[in-house]
Amino acid sequence: MAEQRQVLGDWKQGEAIAQSGRGLTWTDTAGAANGGNCYNCHQISKEEISFGTIGPSLYNYGKIRGVSDPASAAAKPIVEYTWGKIWNAKAYNACSNMPRSGHMGNLTEQQIQHVMALLLDPASPVNK
Numbered sequence: 268m269a270e271q272r273q274v275l276g277d278w279k280q281g282e283a284i285a286q287s288g289r290g291l292t293w294t295d296t297a298g299a300a301n302g303g304n305c306y307n308c309h310q311i312s313k314e315e316i317s318f319g320t321i322g323p324s325l326y327n328y329g330k331i332r333g334v335s336d337p338a339s340a341a342a343k344p345i346v347e348y349t350w351g352k353i354w355n356a357k358a359y360n361a362c363s364n365m366p367r368s369g370h371m372g373n374l375t376e377q378q379i380q381h382v383m384a385l386l387l388d389p390a391s392p393v394n395k
């Protein structure tokens with residue numbers, strides 16, 4: 268895995284990715300960036316009006332886990348778990364309904380870094 272500090276991208280871009288279902292439907296144009304579709308199964312922020320509940324709420328994800336500095340040694344286990352979960356949810360739970368975004372190539376590493384920031388950056392609306 269990359270140096271821990273580089274694992275977090277920009278939460279604003281992460282939010283756009285999490286809210287986008289692009290790439291998972293037949294109407295998509297080839298070549299457009301895929302979305303993470305996270306909102307379809309998770310609550311992500313307080314502002315959302317509709318979201319799916321197949322997965323647990325991700326609101327306050329980093330805050331609940333006590334992440335005040337995602338680059339710190341203390342945050343390392345949760346950073347690694349979160350990365351692994353988004354990359355390949357079935358590595359932790361073989362029956363997981365969650366798509367294996369990285370493993371299946373739906374999201375790029377950089378897109379996952381942005382989604383990581385959305386979940387773990389204390390400045391992200393997820394942790395407000």
Ligand code: HEC
Nearest residue numbers: 303304305307308321322323352356360363364365366382
């Ligand atoms: C098809 C539904 C679905 C989609 C889409 C989905 N997830 Fe999930 N997710 C789940 C389910 C179900 C669980 C809980 C069961 C499990 O562990 O797999 C979960 C668990 C998680 C967890 C672990 C939560 C915890 O408390 O340990 C994280 C983090 C997560 N998802 C992030 C994401 C992100 C980020 C995206 C978008 C890139 C996403 N999920 C898209 C269904 C989904």
